[in-house]
Amino acid sequence: MMLGRDRALETLSRAVDLGGADALEVSLFASDLNLTRFANSYIHQNVSKWDAAVTIRAVVDGNRVGMVTTNDLSDDGLARAVEGAAAAAGIVPPNPRFPGLPGSQEYPEVEAWVEQTHRAEASFRAEEVAKIIVQSDEYGFNASGAYVTGSNEVALVNSLGLAAYHCGTRAAVNTTILSRTSAGWSADDSKDVRDLDAAAIGRRATEKCRDGQHPTDLGPAEYDVIVEPPGVAGLLGMMGYIGFNGLAFAEGRSFAVDRLGEKLFDDKFTLTDDARDPSGNPLPFDFEGTPKGRVPLVEAGVLKAVVHDRTSAKMVGTESTGHGLPPAAASYGAVPMNLFMGGGKSSLEEMIASTERGLLVTHFHYLNPFLDPMNLLFTGMTRDGTFLVEDGKIARPVKNLRFTESMLRAFSNIESLSADTLLIAEDYSSTRVPAVKFKGFRFTSSTEF
């Protein structure tokens, strides 16, 4: 189910035309999410979710702002919401930080819609899940995971003439294969459901699980570590959230404060946010209606920029980079949502072959970046396949380890990068990353499996 451009913009314009405040902004988020979840090698949860909600921001006296969110898109529902937002704006004290609403904008064309993804049925998802389970069954393992197909619509209209609409599709599959002593994981994302190869995902996770059986203890220490792309994406996502966040920067609580232009990282580290790149998860504008562009964050190890929404841009006297979050989440600041980390020249096999003694990590569990944000000190556990590499070969599976490491240090100690990159996507965001080999990564404790 979808609203479509015309109906979405007409609905929002109808709300804006109700008036009642000096300025009005109406944004819409609609989601059609279909998710088939399996565990113990059968489908145990299978859902279809559709919802659409609008958020009204009413502005009076230039900087007094009231807000109402509703999923009642009827005439009465919209009228109540506009009236409520205007009434709230009339009551609350002024907000000097409020940057005002933008006027009409031009947006780049991005291609994010694949009809086959939008139309994928529950029966199709069940067939794809069965292809994963077959792989696991060959070894008598247990398969679990999720197969998702869906679409999103976002639209924005304000009383200053801004009108924006975007729709995109997303297909994703992930699986965890469990044996009695091990786990293997694999996943893939695309806007085109036809790109996903469930059998290959199942095979990769099953092989990880097979190779990871009977792991042995390995004491916590500094190890060279090859982190596969999903693990790298997890680290970069956290760095973006707390470090490259314009509000954190403006408030003096980001590692980037007073360090723009400094060489903080390894020459091999280049990080860009680019919502227009079709190999990511394209989005033409942010949730304030600012056009998206390409923002180099780190170039050859030099810190180049953080990202801004209109609020943090006003605070530091610059322009928004197009990274505003939806109104309900705007208090978190601006977050880079379309990260691309530059790759290298190696294959994963070559990275392993060049390792005298180190670890190969599939991905991380329960990352947390809040220990010491100014030093980007993160912690997290390895998960679903951790292997000791010795003399250029995978020597044996090991029990999972916890790392506690500063990302300033880790990304200053990059030995090599894979040439291939992998896309990890969410509804409106994505990260495309290579595998990374870090030198001397600090693992601080271990667990029992």
Add this chain to the structure above:
Amino acid sequence: MLKGLLQLAVDHALAYGASYAEARYQNLVTEDVSVKNGAVQTANRGYDKGFGVRVVYDGAFGFACSNIMTPEEMRRTAARALGIARASATVKREPLILDRLDAYVGYWPNAYRVHPFDVPLEKKADLLLEATEAMRVGDEIRVVEGFIHSREAHKFFVSSIGSAIEQRKVECGGGLTCIAVADGDMQRRTYPCSMRGLHQARGWEVIEEMDLVKNAPRVGAEALELVHAPEAPAGEMDLVIDGSQMLLQIHESCGHAVELDRVIGQEASFAGTSFLTLDKRGSFIYGSPIVNIYADATLPGSLGYFAFDDEGVPAQKFYIVQDGVFCDYLSTRDTAHLHGGGSHGACRAQSWSDFPICRMTSVCLEPGDATFDDLVGGVKRGLFLASNKSWSIDDKRINFQFGVEYAREIEDGKLGRVVKNALYYDKTPRFWGSCDAIGDRDQWFLWGTPNCGKGEPMQVMRIGHGTSPARFRGVKVGVAK
């Protein structure tokens, strides 16, 4: 009228072959007021309503939902749920077993003194502005912020076994945050708790009892103290953990570990599984003999309080850990046959649009008999730790590492200087096995965490935790940066 509409969905699903059907409506009204650095950031009302239909067909679940409340949409959504269940049934092993359940009919509202929506928006904004400004006790205070969240959820549940359950729940919560920046460091202090403040299933009285304005200067002063404090030590030592951190400790290392869906692998691909496997029930030594932890959905005022869960099972109280021994799970109708005796009533959905899954209700540590002075007085060298700052635990809930906002050294039974960036790590059974004293009833407090994530699609649940401070021996603290 509402019952009649929902009944249409249930009847339609049954007519087309479902062996079981339920329709669940929710109308949620929320209000958020937040201020930051002297300005109102958010003055937001939210209105969200719709219904979900869950059916069983050929031994498999299907779920669909809609926000359009018409008879035609009820039938259409039921048909969609049925179609999805048919697809599920093509990839199944054993037919799912739904535990037997009696039908219930009635209306259950929760109790509150002052409905938070009756308190004017400007009064909330003024209170927050006054409290946040009171945290500005020095030039290095960079950010002061505060929020108040209010909500009322109206639910109606109808099932094919004859239940028609209407519930209404009012909740309110809030808190303060102060950030100090100096010498290249940043430290945060919150009140009354860092896990998105304090929330309870009561009214405006929750905010009044917090006395935000009175506590604000202390919070600001502690933020300043922290930003100039030395780093916390590393090594192995005794800990006295405040209730504001114990809630997170219980949540992560006990509450999630006893969710039966995790135990049997239903969350394996996302949140993980659990070390508390089925063979351990009734015999595994989870903690020391003084450790008693229970789940209680009947606890008034808790975010985990309700009369019936989201599949119509009555609220219950039962022990999870008794005298240190692990004794029971949180469970749902489709997992209850694994322990017998009926579902423990822990099936909850984030909203009308979500498939209900096994969730914590109110998971609480039973108070002991130690005063705070007893707890600290029994430590020769250690740390007092309060309010969470970072949290991470492995996917079987064994290895955890938690950082805290505020820590003080303990020397010879007395609280000493403040230290920053304190963290501790351990393995769950060893840690709880080292617990040798628990704070008394006077120190027991009902916290509420509103942001527990689980499931795919991700659902965020509101959960209660009652805790006292407690003492643990020989725990590893700190790691080198």
